[in-house]
Amino acid sequence: xxxxxxxxxxxxxxxxxxxxxxxxxxxxxxxxxxxxxxxxxxxxxxxxxxxxxxxxxxxxxxxxxxxxxxxxxxxxxxxxxxxxxxxxxxxx
Numbered sequence: 001x002x003x004x005x006x007x008x009x010x011x012x013x014x015x016x017x018x019x020x021x022x023x024x025x026x027x028x029x030x031x032x033x034x035x036x037x038x039x040x041x042x043x044x045x046x047x048x049x050x051x052x053x054x055x056x057x058x059x060x061x062x063x064x065x066x067x068x069x070x071x072x073x074x075x076x077x078x079x080x081x082x083x084x085x086x087x088x089x090x091x092x
Contacts, residue, residue: 007072012055015064025054
């Protein structure tokens with residue numbers, strides 16, 4: 001299992017005209033790579049490049065595709081939802 005010192009949340013922002021191409025890419029990637037759960041691939045692995053390069057091409061080609069990433073330092077974060085007290089998660 002890949003472990004880092006950060007929690008990472010990534011979001012891909014698309015317009016309607018970009019969704020079909022990305023959906024086809026992700027479906028093929030998940031099928032051929034056997035990916036069925038959370039993505040935990042280090043950037044130095046070749047499979048990471050096969051995932052990211054088509055998405056990068058969409059973004060760099062002006063295809064109404066943008067990305068956001070949020071990193072949270074695991075040592076500094078003490079949010080209750082990561083370590084619930086009393087064994088239950090808070091209500092949203």
